[in-house]
């Protein structure tokens with residue numbers, strides 16, 4: 001029997017700074033994580049436990065649009081906390097959620113009502129339910145089907161996963177929710193699908209984020225809108241990644257001039273506090289009754305107060321113009337790299353959302369970028385994805401582009 005030494009007991013009280021964090025092994029392995037541990041953020045940079053700075057071209061996957069340490073976010077949290085009410089439940093009224101619903105509906109140009117939830121997948125699942133409720137209430141009980149598009153991503157719960165075009169995410173979890181499937185990104189094929197009369201809604205991302213930063217042409221969106229109207233089918237626009245300024249518009253669909261029937265939001269909405277939203281037309285709102293849907297946490301006073309600040313900042317015309325102008329500069333800079341470097345196959349995007357197709361594994365470029373202090377993302381096996389905080393200046397964008405050029409192996413010699 002081994003003797004128990006005194007320092008075995010003393011150790012937990014005197015942690016060594018360089019010791020690996022003990023919580024890591026207890027986290028379920030659903031993510032492949034980079035080795036560094038982040039302990040601090042400021043402006044558009046994050047810092048690891050060794051004090052190394054990383055320029056952020058990822059925004060915590062399109063969440064941290066205002067970067068790190070935004071004084072307005074901090075103030076909104078303090079003000080909300082000073083009331084003592086983090087959560088109230090949806091059995092009573094609170095002012096921040098009501099004000100946020102009104103603000104988002106006004107900005108949308110089409111919606112009359114909002115429902116708040118706690119994530120993107122949850123927003124899409126709720127939207128699917130609202131469509132089915134509308135279909136039955138409006139005398140079309142056969143319109144139960146939801147169609148996603150080739151290349152689309154809508155979340156990882158059972159129905160949102162069924163609308164997501166990622167065989168690797170889907171296959172291990174079949175059977176997925178019934179009546180939800182993926183259709184080709186092609187107007188003629190969609191027309192054929194809608195003729196059946198059993199489709200209730202089509203869900204699209206104006207720019208397919210996870211699916212490779214594929215920009216849907218405004219003409220395609222307009223044709224799809226006309227087609228869905230012609231067949232009495234609802235159009236759900238998933239703005240979870242593209243919404244709230246990411247493409248230089250409050251909502252990306254506004255660039256093509258269409259009006260959806262439902263819009264889902266999440267990622268940047270409450271500055272990293274978990275929050276999603278579903279915006280709906282009056283036609284749909286009129287078919288929803290008490291008890292049709294619910295959530296314990298959704299739209300509580302703390303998250304809604306923070307979201308009010310975020311929405312105010314991200315819908316400011318000055319902010320949107322900054323994203324459009326600098327986004328154009330960023331796109332030009334990336335295309336120039338693509339023109340002179342054969343390691344880059346294609347560049348696509350809008351605003352502060354760009355994809356770069358590469359020949360090698362995108363994950364390898366991400367690791368080289370990290371090693372040089374730049375955080376970027378992938379969007380599929382051979383596509384890099386850039387999602388800088390929307391507050392990033394052109395000087396910082398240029399700094400990131402230079403690091404990226406190195407990581408790509410494209411630096412001019």
Ligand SMILES: *Cc1c(COP(=O)(O)O)cnc(C)c1O
Nearest residue numbers: 119120121153154155209240241
């Ligand atoms: C991230 C994302 C989702 C899922 O959001 P979660 O909060 O992770 O559930 C859905 N749709 C799109 C377009 C997304 O980018």
